[in-house]
Amino acid sequence: MTIKLNVIDLPKDDYKGGKSTLCPGCGHDQISNVIINAAWDNGLHPEKLAKMSGIGCSSKTPAYFLGKSHGFNTVHGRMPAVTTGAAMGNRGLTFLAVSGDGDSASIGIGQFIHAVRRNLDMVYVLENNGVYGLTKGQYSATAVKGSKKKKGPANEHQPIDLCKLAINLGCTFVARSFSGSKKQLTALMKAAMSHKGFALIDVISPCVTFNNNDESLRSYTYVKDNDVELHAYDYIPTQTPIESAASPEGEFHDITLFDGSILRLETIGSDHDPSDAMAALNALHKAESEDKHVTGLLYFDPTRATAVEDQCLVETPLSEVDDSNMRPSAATLDTLNARFRGKA
Amino acid sequence: MERIVNDFQLNIATANGTGSQSANLILLHTMFNMGVPVSGKNLFPSNISGLPTWYILRVSDNGYQAPGDRTHIQILMNKATWDDDIANCLPGTLILFNTDVKMPVERDDCNVIGVSMTKMARGLNPKLAKMISNMVYVGLLAEILGLDDSALDAALAQQFKGKARAIELNLQAVDLGRNFVKENVDLDSIPFRIEGRDIDENLFLVEGNEAVALGCHYGGVGLLSWYPITPSSSLAEGIIAYIPELRADENGDHFCAVVQAEDELAAAGMVVGGGWSGIRAMTATSGPGISLMSEFIGLAYFAEVPGVIWDVNRTGPSTGLPTRTQQGDLTMLYEASHGDTTHPVLIPGNMQECFEYGWKAFDVAERLQTLVFGFSDLDLGMNRWACPGFVYPDTPMDRGKVIRTQAELDAIENYGRYRDVDGDGIPYRTLPGSGLDPILYRGTGHDEDGIYSEKPEVYHALMMRLKRKMDNARTWLPQPVLREEDEKEVGIIYYGSMENSIQEIDDILEGEIGRKVSQCRVRSLPLSPVVEQFIRDHETVIVLEINRDGQLYGILRRELPNELIPKMHSAAYSDGMPPRARQYAELIKNVLAEVEE
Numbered sequence: 025m026t027i028k029l030n031v032i033d034l035p036k037d038d039y040k041g042g043k044s045t046l047c048p049g050c051g052h053d054q055i056s057n058v059i060i061n062a063a064w065d066n067g068l069h070p071e072k073l074a075k076m077s078g079i080g081c082s083s084k085t086p087a088y089f090l091g092k093s094h095g096f097n098t099v100h101g102r103m104p105a106v107t108t109g110a111a112m113g114n115r116g117l118t119f120l121a122v123s124g125d126g127d128s129a130s131i132g133i134g135q136f137i138h139a140v141r142r143n144l145d146m147v148y149v150l151e152n153n154g155v156y157g158l159t160k161g162q163y164s165a166t167a168v169k170g171s172k173k174k175k176g177p178a179n180e181h182q183p184i185d186l187c188k189l190a191i192n193l194g195c196t197f198v199a200r201s202f203s204g205s206k207k208q209l210t211a212l213m214k215a216a217m218s219h220k221g222f223a224l225i226d227v228i229s230p231c232v233t234f235n236n237n238d239e240s241l242r243s244y245t246y247v248k249d250n251d252v253e254l255h256a257y258d259y260i261p262t263q264t265p266i267e268s269a270a271s272p273e274g275e276f277h278d279i280t281l282f283d284g285s286i287l288r289l290e291t292i293g294s295d296h297d298p299s300d301a302m303a304a305l306n307a308l309h310k311a312e313s314e315d316k317h318v319t320g321l322l323y324f325d326p327t328r329a330t331a332v333e334d335q336c337l338v339e340t341p342l343s344e345v346d347d348s349n350m351r352p353s354a355a356t357l358d359t360l361n362a363r364f365r366g367k368a
Numbered sequence: 369m370e371r372i373v374n375d376f377q378l379n380i381a382t383a384n385g386t387g388s389q390s391a392n393l394i395l396l397h398t399m400f401n402m403g404v405p406v407s408g409k410n411l412f413p414s415n416i417s418g419l420p421t422w423y424i425l426r427v428s429d430n431g432y433q434a435p436g437d438r439t440h441i442q443i444l445m446n447k448a449t450w451d452d453d454i455a456n457c458l459p460g461t462l463i464l465f466n467t468d469v470k471m472p473v474e475r476d477d478c479n480v481i482g483v484s485m486t487k488m489a490r491g492l493n494p495k496l497a498k499m500i501s502n503m504v505y506v507g508l509l510a511e512i513l514g515l516d517d518s519a520l521d522a523a524l525a526q527q528f529k530g531k532a533r534a535i536e537l538n539l540q541a542v543d544l545g546r547n548f549v550k551e552n553v554d555l556d557s558i559p560f561r562i563e564g565r566d567i568d569e570n571l572f573l574v575e576g577n578e579a580v581a582l583g584c585h586y587g588g589v590g591l592l593s594w595y596p597i598t599p600s601s602s603l604a605e606g607i608i609a610y611i612p613e614l615r616a617d618e619n620g621d622h623f624c625a626v627v628q629a630e631d632e633l634a635a636a637g638m639v640v641g642g643g644w645s646g647i648r649a650m651t652a653t654s655g656p657g658i659s660l661m662s663e664f665i666g667l668a669y670f671a672e673v674p675g676v677i678w679d680v681n682r683t684g685p686s687t688g689l690p691t692r693t694q695q696g697d698l699t700m701l702y703e704a705s706h707g708d709t710t711h712p713v714l715i716p717g718n719m720q721e722c723f724e725y726g727w728k729a730f731d732v733a734e735r736l737q738t739l740v741f742g743f744s745d746l747d748l749g750m751n752r753w754a755c756p757g758f759v760y761p762d763t764p765m766d767r768g769k770v771i772r773t774q775a776e777l778d779a780i781e782n783y784g785r786y787r788d789v790d791g792d793g794i795p796y797r798t799l800p801g802s803g804l805d806p807i808l809y810r811g812t813g814h815d816e817d818g819i820y821s822e823k824p825e826v827y828h829a830l831m832m833r834l835k836r837k838m839d840n841a842r843t844w845l846p847q848p849v850l851r852e853e854d855e856k857e858v859g860i861i862y863y864g865s866m867e868n869s870i871q872e873i874d875d876i877l878e879g880e881i882g883r884k885v886s887q888c889r890v891r892s893l894p895l896s897p898v899v900e901q902f903i904r905d906h907e908t909v910i911v912l913e914i915n916r917d918g919q920l921y922g923i924l925r926r927e928l929p930n931e932l933i934p935k936m937h938s939a940a941y942s943d944g945m946p947p948r949a950r951q952y953a954e955l956i957k958n959v960l961a962e963v964e965e
Binding site: 070071072074075086087091092093094095096097098099102104105106107108109110111112113114116117134135137138142331332335336337338339341342343344345347349350351352354356357360361364365366 | 522526569570571572574582585586587588590591593613614615617620621622623624625626627629630631633634635636637638639640641642643644645646647648649663664667671727755757758760761764765767798799800801802803806807808809810811812820
């Protein structure tokens with residue numbers, strides 16, 4: 025039997041990780057599988073990937089994918105800062121980050137905001153279930169008002185919608201998806217990996233243990249039945265000629281991503297233009313008012329410079345620059361001493 | 369009248385934001401340019417404009433740099449503190465005051481001279497009168513004390529960076545002051561004079577923060593992440609200012625990234641991320657920032673990621689006195705974060721060491737794969753000190769045990785990210801992007817291969833290795849500076865900016881109670897064994913520090929053998945001011961009196 029290889033001749037096993045220790049049926053594991061498939065399909069070099077996460081159920085998942093990539097499971101809510109530092113140190117890395125709703129919408133919301141503001145070049149997968157799983161089911165700040173988890177009273181607080189927030193902050197790639205929509209999530213994941221800049225994918229990922237009951241607006245069944253999809257997606261990689269991609273029957277338009285790949289947006293119902301921030305916000309508000317979940321690519325802006333591009337750094341990753349170029353010469357110190365002494 | 373030459377203190381009372389800082393620095397540099405040992409302390413408020421500021425200039429042929437026992441010349445410019453400033457004058461003080469403030473000076477026991485400084489300045493330039501009125505007192509002092517014109521010209525040129533119009537205007541104001549003295553003051557009634565001394569051509573004045581900033585560049589800093597906080601901001605801004613000159617390639621592209629972070633937590637996180645990626649990353653902050661950074665400090669310790677944090681200590685606790693000095697953060701730096709932790713702390717005591725530890729901190733951090741603190745304070749960092757020149761690093765950059773090739777990895781038998789294969793407590797690491805034995809770094813318990821583990825024996829072995837790693841550093845971190853007397857009766861242990869007061873303290877003790885004391889200046893934590901030997905060698909040992917609780921004393925008590933504890937004493941004091949020799953000499957005298965009872 026021949027082992028199937030991807031475009032850089034690696035088997036899918038090279039993209040897999042350790043065995044998951046999450047609850048059986050957890051939506052997060054499905055997202056991990058999507059990450060493995062997308063990275064393999066896109067032919068990303070595992071050694072040039074860096075897996076980043078904070079603290080929580082979602083943040084444990086980098087142990088379960090991309091075992092040949094370095095990773096950092098950091099502290100609660102502060103993964104964006106560590107990623108920022110690492111991006112400055114090695115601009116040649118592709119950062120694939122996983123966070124949760126506790127991590128990103130509460131303790132780490134400031135760092136989330138500022139990473140978006142700087143347009144840090146990273147894929148930011150938000151595994152969003154509305155509860156704190158590892159501490160046994162407290163509501164998070166993204167829990168929908170009126171939603172009820174398995175135990176205790178309904179949530180009375182207004183949720184924070186990180187997609188709305190990100191759009192308002194000028195985030196360059198904002199998508200919402202559902203861990204149960206494998207095809208849509210895979211296309212969006214591949215597109216996010218091909219994007220240059222901050223790519224947020226807010227994935228509704230039901231917590232099978234604490235928040236999957238009938239009264240919950242984040243249960244698997246509820247999301248499946250109330251998912252309003254913006255488009256159907258087809259990711260066309262750079263190595264596939266556009267002519268050979270299957271053309272959909274209805275209307276569609278294409279978005280060209282940074283690496284030359286294409287995300288094909290097939291119209292479903294009323295068309296959504298992802299370059300229109302107002303339309304994206306409208307779609308989110310409308311869905312919220314109807315207790316629906318709108319999914320798909322909400323907003324896309326390929327024009328902004330990234331945090332590293334803003335730095336005016338040398339092309340070589342700083343971590344690979346020779347020591348002799350990092351320490352100024354003795355002559356420069358002689359000049360400085362002379363200047364201080366008023367003799368230069 | 370008998371002359372008092374090069375041995376007196378000026379106190380200049382002004383309001384913040386009136387341009388007095390330029391005038392005061394010109395005075396400082398003029399005296400310095402004449403070869404006179406002089407030090408300046410800027411006592412400024414946490415405010416941009418309007419609140420009281422004092423500048424203390426100490427002139428001392430003995431080289432004493434701390435504020436002295438009394439003020440000899442008081443300049444009064446600020447209505448808000450007028451009465452207090454006058455009340456603080458001892459009999460015999462020369463008081464020069466601005467009559468345009470329209471406040472009385474009723475001191476028959478002092479030599480009081482009123483000058484219409486604002487009006488004079490208005491005659492030169494009405495718009496800038498407030499600013500240049502300060503230069504009038506520079507002129508008064510220049511004439512009274514006998515300051516050299518050439519030294520003053522050089523100081524003006526330096527302060528105004530050669531801007532001709534500014535220099536000319538300020539020189540005119542100086543002349544108005546000089547002329548006033550020539551026409552109205554009987555110089556024989558004033559004893560204070562400045563006389564030029566041999567000029568050391570190598571010596572210059574510089575702030576500690578700038579010295580550290582330059583040192584960091586010569587350490588190859590690759591990332592500065594920072595959040596503004598007094599008194600460390602000028603350290604970070606110093607690093608930024610020198611990047612185009614020192615850290616750019618032929619295209620103008622930089623070898624050092626700078627991120628102004630959203631808060632100190634993020635600044636520390638970026639340091640950890642930078643260190644993990646393989647560059648030399650740092651931040652600069654003060655006590656409140658360290659409090660916020662503590663979680664990441666623990667992560668760096670436990671996951672063994674190099675990084676550098678400079679703490680320019682200000683007076684705590686809490687917001688405290690943001691523009692005053694202290695050595696109140698020492699214990700926090702040494703043990704920051706929850707659980708059992710230890711962090712190396714490098715403690716410079718002069719400008720050369722500020723520069724040296726600026727680069728050396730990175731060597732220590734990468735060698736130990738841990739977070740290292742530089743410990744400065746507001747006094748050292750934001751005041752100007754004499755420096756004989758910065759010395760180029762005498763060793764290549766120590767990048768520590770980093771495996772960069774497959775061959776290097778293969779050569780290590782039984783490699784594991786956290787396995788102590790060399791027996792020195794320091795494991796090897798690989799970098800992201802190398803593809804060499806990748807692991808998921810974590811702040812959770814981990815085994816020698818970096819795999820999550822909660823096993824008791826695994827956790828215990830890890831924690832004991834981390835302790836061994838730090839203990840091994842005691843012999844090669846910057847060692848204490850000893851000045852030992854033959855008598856070996858009394859030994860003083862001190863550190864950091866106390867260096868600038870120790871000679872005067874020593875002279876007071878010898879002069880007033882005839883005691884010759886040995887000195888041991890600690891320059892790093894964890895402590896060198898040399899410190900323990902110093903304690904063994906002396907009958908009584910006093911630990912001198914600028915805080916309330918005697919923080920180094922506390923560390924010594926915990927780490928020293930019990931039999932040495934009885935001879936140890938603490939002389940700790942803090943009121944926000946730079947350490948005054950008299951204050952500490954009296955504390956030491958009290959300790960010695962108690963010991964002898």
